[in-house]
Amino acid sequence: MNAAESGRYPPGGAPEEDPPLSEREQLMMAYVDHELAPRERLRFEKLMADDPGLAAEVADYRTMLDLSHGSGRLEPTEAELRRFWGRFYNRAEWRLGWVLLVGGVACLAGFGCWELYCADFPWVLKIGSAAIVAGGGLLLASTVRQRLRTRRLDRYRGVVR
């Protein structure tokens, strides 16, 4: 299986067709990452002794490993942990609650509109009521949509007060 056949990839990060490695390159990667058996490790160290260029490349990769290990980890801040746990265990209930609420409101609004349409009211009253319901729904949807779009840009989101 080549890279293109395997798994999902990040958008824009479609698998470059990385050419397959030679045996020497495979040995080098496994040596750098301590994944070689002792006998193969000795074999590769002999190769390095004969080829200073190869040894220099291995040394560079080890330096890169040191740089990345020395950079520590991205640990969460207190505020992030509070945000994380503050809505963790009730997440499922919130999702279900919103679905039920929106579904219920949609059912009632639909039923109300149908009843209004069938009722023996003057047309002005029907049109006025429908406009109020539609306008309220539109304003609510627009506010929620705007809030969802801008919430990630909230500068004070992670601030502890």
Next chain:
Amino acid sequence: MPPTGSGSPRPLSAVEEIRLISDAKRGHAESFEALVDRYMGPAIHVAMGYTRNRDDAVDLAQEAFFRVFKSLDRFRDGEPFAPWFFRILRNACLSFLEKRRRRRAWSLSARDEGEGDFELEDEGMLCPRSRAELNESQRHFWSALDQLSPAHREIILLRHIEDLEYAQIAEILECPVGTVMSRLFHARRRLRGILEPVLEGRR
């Protein structure tokens, strides 16, 4: 990147981790919270590699832990936790990126029609609060990581930062070990080229 407040949790031994998972499966909230404590930092780190935005990374870490919480009973006892967890996290990140791509495409078409929109903040791998705490060479390393393709950045993060073995990375990426080695090799070659001035000074 450096700790930013809560301090690094103590690493867990394999035995401790198995015990925690087993207790969490039986409903012990404290054991599950200890697992979160252990993997929260790495999860943010890896998610940052995909989203390049810290708030999104924290949200995705939460999403991944939530999926773990819901499906813990399907986790086989004795299996290593890290590959399973990072595969869940990766899937959450890829779904998020796909949604974000669609949203951006939609908002671009809306803008063409005269409706404005906000661009999401792209902090890169180095958010400002971490930048100040790194030395020059480390900053170069993280900036160089930013210049890699997502597929290459992903494999460098899993190997260099999370210290996962080839077999575990292969499990997460759902590809053969040979593909892992090949992608890692080409990612490192590219990184080496970008970091040449830093490496030169260390030879």
